[in-house]
Amino acid sequence: GGGSYSDDNDPSFNLQVLQSGIFGPQTKVTVDLYIDNPKERTDKVNGFEYMIQENMQRDLVLKRWKMNGMTEDDIAIFSNVDEFFSR
Secondary structure, eight states: OTTOOOOTTOTHHHHHHHTTTTTOTTOOOOOOOOOOOGGGOOOOSTTOHHHHHHHHHHHHHHHHHHHTTOOTTOOOOOOOGGGOOOO
16 A cells, blocks of 8 residues: 555565665664563562663663764664653
């Protein structure tokens, strides 16, 4: 159907759309796979596993931003979906 940006038969189509320049001609878009297995995790802090997972994901995103060329002069928004700002 017209206007759809997904094709279940071709998962790479979504990546092609992301990398097509829709975020600007100089914006590098990468997609990383993050797999976490809480049963194998041994670094609980007072039982708060979810905070460790969130920190690990945040660290990976920051690392990827730097690898993609982000500098101190760039502006980024890092937020949970339920915490996004509004006007």
